[in-house]
Amino acid sequence: MPELPEVESIRRVLQNSLINQNLQKYKILDNRINRFNNTKPRNLGTLLDISRKGKILQFIFKKNSIFFHLGMSGRLDLNGLKNKHTHGLFFFENDVLLYDDIRKFGYIKILKNEQAKNQFAAIGPDSLSLTKKDKTYVLKKANRSSTSVKNFLLNQKNLSGLGNIYVNEILFLSGVHPLSKTFNLKDQNWNAIFLNTKKVLQKAIKNNGTTLSDMTYILPQGAYGNNQNSLYIYAKDKCFSCTRKIDKILVDSRATYVCKKCQKQIN
Ligand SMILES: [Zn+2]
Incomplete structure (x- = not known):
């Protein structure tokens, strides 16, 4: 997608x-x-x-x-x-x-x-250009949300633009387990998530997007994206950071990649 x-x-x-x-x-x-x-x-x-x-x-x-x-x-x-x-x-x-x-x-x-x-x-603030006001809006929703942080970030009404690949990347870089309950996240977790959202998206745009092995994403003039070569955890076997084996789980039937050592369940 x-x-x-x-x-x-x-x-x-x-x-x-x-x-x-x-x-x-x-x-x-x-x-x-x-x-x-x-x-x-x-x-x-x-x-x-x-x-x-x-x-x-x-x-x-x-x-x-x-x-x-x-x-x-x-x-x-x-x-x-x-x-x-x-x-x-x-x-x-x-x-x-x-x-x-x-x-x-x-x-x-x-x-x-x-x-x-x-x-x-009708949709939440654009995740590439979150202002201070946007972040306050997101946090206000997050503090009331008992869903997993992964589902929270995928919901376009909370913030818009993120899908499965980039939420995997953002949560890995932020050290947050995707099944952590959203209202349990601390300020420091959100600071990391906002910072990594910007980093992950900017890098992916610089690389013209991610073309996975299904080859469905093609640019309007026929070129493929290059960001698939720069992913940290999506579809990986070993952790980029600690080399431990990556677990693949399903969250709402979407492929979710987790390093249990580097990503903490926030309680
Ligand atoms: Zn790791």
């Missing part, structure tokens, strides 16, 4: 290619991908900017915005070939953007700009 670094890497490529181009026409071919749209305005005009919060991209036009959520397997492909998994086509002056999605958990949503604000207000 594309997480914040992958979506941000995609955003940067598209920003460089598509800004200031006129969107001449578009088609959304699949009812499921189109499920949130009541209307589809014909002329959207010039693409002014592409912004992002968490894992959601917003293409901003003068009066409307197009939101893309890539779900589990969505892909934005620039000038590629239409195939049976292509569910959206966006014809810009010089480039064609294709939305491909094998599993169809993603969506394309078109809203008037007045309504667009609500779209981003």
Whole structure:
């Protein structure tokens, strides 16, 4: 599943290619991908900017915005070939953007700009750029949450952008066992988690995201990410720090990697 670094890497490529181009026409071919749209305005005009919060991209036009959520397997492909998994086509002056999605958990949503604000207000602060105020918000929610810290960090309403790979990395670097109950974490644990969130995400963006062995994540011009070569614990056998064997457990059916020596259960 594309997480914040992958979506941000995609955003940067598209920003460089598509800004200031006129969107001449578009088609959304699949009812499921189109499920949130009541209307589809014909002329959207010039693409002014592409912004992002968490894992959601917003293409901003003068009066409307197009939101893309890539779900589990969505892909934005620039000038590629239409195939049976292509569910959206966006014809810009010089480039064609294709939305491909094998599993169809993603969506394309078109809203008037007045309504667009609500779209981003429904999710927690973006985990790449947490302000002091954002951290206070997260801590307030955390102090009331009896779920595991892993599930807390994955919940997009608490903070947005993190998925399974990067939560594994962040909790390892912070020395926190993923099954620790969220309300038990101390200030020092949160300081470490906030610091490592920034570090892990910035490094992953620098590496253009993580392409795992399933090869589902591909950048819009066909390149793969490189961050899979820089992971500390995700899908590893031995601990990077102490060389002990890594345990693989399931938390809500998601693969979770733990070093019992380096990651403490917080009580
Ligand atoms: Zn270790």
